[in-house]
Amino acid sequence: MSEAASHHDDHHDHHPSGLMRWLTTTNHKDIGTLYLLLALVMFFIGGAMALVIRAELFQPGLQFVQPQFFNSMTTVHALVMIFGAVMPAWTGFANWMIPMMIGAPDMALPRLNNWSFWILPFAFTLLLSTVFMPGGAPAGGWTMYPPLVLQTGAAFPFLIFAVHFMGASSIAGAINVIVTVFNMRAPGMTLMKLPLFVWTWIITAFLLIASIPVLAGAVTMLLTDKFFGTSFFSAAGGGDPVMFQHIFWFFGHPEVYILILPAFGIISAIVPTFARKPLFGYSSMVYASAAIAFLSFIVWAHHMFTVGMPLAGELFFMYTTVLIAVPTGVKVFNWVATMWHSSMTFETPMLFALGFIVLFTIGGFSGLMLGVTPVDFQYHDTYFVVAHFHYVLVTGAVFSLIAATYFWLPKWTGHMYDEKLGKLHFWLSVISVNVLFFPQHFLGLAGMPRRIPDYSVQFADWNMISSIGAFVFGFSQLLFVVVIWKCVKGGEKATAQVWEGAHGLEWTLPSPPPYHSFETPPEPSTIEGGMR
Amino acid sequence: MEPDSRQAANRRTARKLLLVTCVMFGFGYALVPLYNVFCEVTGLNGKTGRLNEAQAAALTVDEDRLITVEFVTNVNAGMPWEFRPMVSKVQVHPGAETVVEFEATNFAQWPVTGNAVPSVSPNTAARYFSKTECFCFTQQHLDAGETRQMPVRFVVDPKLPEDISTLTLGYTFFESLQPDETAEAADPPRS
Structure with missing residues (x-):
C-alpha cells in the first residue's frame, strides 16, 4: 500500500507489451477484459460439464460415465458456473463500466484490482485439476454438505x-x-444520479463482503474437521452437520442475489435505451434493490425446510421468503411501465433483456412455489429445484450478461457487431433454453430427484427433450463467440452514443474509449439524473 | 480532490471494508456457539432440559398423567458395537424419576471408545425431558468383547404440554474422535 502511494498514477506512457502487459496491468479496461475472457472460458468449461450431464441423462440407464464422475460433473459444473462464470463476469462489467459511468479515470485501487483478477486463474487451476486426480473431483454437490463432502479424497x-x-x-x-x-x-x-448498474453493484458489493467471509469460515471449519481434529460438524465430537447447512446458506442466499442484482442494473440500463423513455421509478428501483439485499440475510433456511425445523421457524422463513416477491415485483413492474407507450426497437441487447424479463419472472414464480413450506416438502431436491434455479441463473443472470455484452460491445471495440448473427443467437438461445429447462419442471413435479445419473423409465421422454434442448443451447453459444470475434476484428464504425436512446456518461466517451476514461472529470452539466 | 488526499481517502475506505470482512469471518465462527445457545434456549434440535438431581427430586409427581417414553438406539456406520435398550418403552408419571438400562457390546478385537449423542422427539417436548444421570455425559470405553449395562435416570417435567403423551429418546453411538486417556494404549487398526 505504501509503495503504491509513492509513485502513483505515472504509468500512462510505459505499459509493457505482450503477456507482461496483461500480467501487470492496473488498467480498469484491461482487467475488465481479462475478467470477461475468464468468465467466457469458464462458461464453456462449465457448459461442457453440463453437456456430459445431459448426455448421460438422455436415456435411462448408465451410458457414458460412472455415477461418481457424474456426481463430480454436477458439483464442479455448479462451482465453475457460479464462481468462475457469473461472478467474474459481473466483476468484469463493473471494472469496465463503473469508472466510465461515474466519471472516474480508473478504479480506486488498481493494484488490488490486478491481484483480485490474477488469483482466479490459480483458483480454477486448483479446482479443475481435481478432475484428473485419483479419487476424482469433489462429488458431494457444490453446497459441500458434511459428512458427505468429508469423504472427498485427495481433491478435498x-x-x-x-x-x-x-x-x-x-x-x-x-x-x-x-x-x-x-x-x-x-x-x-x-448517489441518486448513479446509473442503476452502479447502484445494484454497490449493493452486491456489500452482500459480497458480508457473506463471502462466512463461506470462508464454513469451509475452513470443514478443513479443520477433516485434517485437524475439530468437530464442528461431526456428531461424534459433539458437533452438528445441520449447523453447516445454516452457516452455508447464511452465505448461500445472499450469494444468489450477488448473482442476480447486477442483472437488474443491466436490464434497467437496456430497457430505457431501446424504449427511448426514461426508466420508470428510478428511486423505487434503488430501494427495491436494497430491500432485496436486506431480506436475503433473513431467509436462508428456506433452502433446508426439510431438516426438521419447528413450525415457527418454517413460518418465519416462508413469510420472509415470499416477501421478497414484493420488491422484485416492483422491479418487473417498473420495466414493463418503462416499455408502456414507448417507441421500442428490438436490437439484440433488447431481445435478450425482454427474454430476461419474461423468463426470469417464470423462475421467480417457481421460486415462490418452492418458498411455500408445505409444498417444498414435495419439491425439495427434485428437478423442480433444478428448473427453478436454472431459469433465474441461465435465463436470468446469463441472459443479462449476454445482453450487456451486446449492449456495450460497440462501445468497447468501436465496431458494431453483426446484428443478424446476434438475433440468430438470441432466437436459438431463447427457444432451446426453454426446451432444455421447462420440461425439468414436469420431471420435478413427477418426483425425479436431482443429482442422479440414472432414473426410472417414466421420466425418459422429458429427459430426452431436455437433453436435446441442452445440446442446441450449448452449441448456439458458439455463435456468441463468433459475433464477439468478428466485432473485435472489425465492422461498421460505432458512434460515441452507439444507440439512439442511450444516455449516461459512458456514451459521451468516444468508441472505443481512451485507455484512461475521464482524466479530467466530466462537466457537471453532462451528468443526467438517474437513467436520464 | 487532490490525488494524494484522494488516495488517502481510498485507503481509509478500503481499510474499513477490510475490517468488515474480518468481522464477518469472525461472525461465521460466532454462529457456532450462537447455534448451540439458540438450540438450548428453544429446545430445538432435540437438546434436552437441564434439571439437576436436586431440582428433579423437588418436582411434584403428577399421578394423573401417564407418559409413554420410547427408546431408540443406533450405532453410527462402521462402529463395531451393538447397542440396545433393555426395555423398548416405559410408562412414567411426570415428575417421577425413572431409571432404565441400556446395554452396549464391543465385538471388535480391540478396545473402542464411544460417545452417545441423545435426541428427544418431538422437539417441542425436548426441554421438558431431563436426564439426571446418563452414560452420554461421559465417554464410554469398552474393551474387546466387553458388554456393559449403562443406566439413564430421567424425569419428565410436569409442565410438559397437555397434547404430548409420547416421547422418544434416541441415542446414537459414535466412535470417539478424541478417545480419553484410558483408550490411549490401544490404537484401533484402520482400514
Missing part, C-alpha cells in the same frame, strides 16, 4: 483452497467497487 483440500481463493478475489473486487463509487465520483454525480 484443493476444493477448500479454491473456494478460499475465489472468495478472496471477489471480496477484493467488491472492496474496490465500493471505494471507487464512494470516493471517485465526478463532481455533481450524487
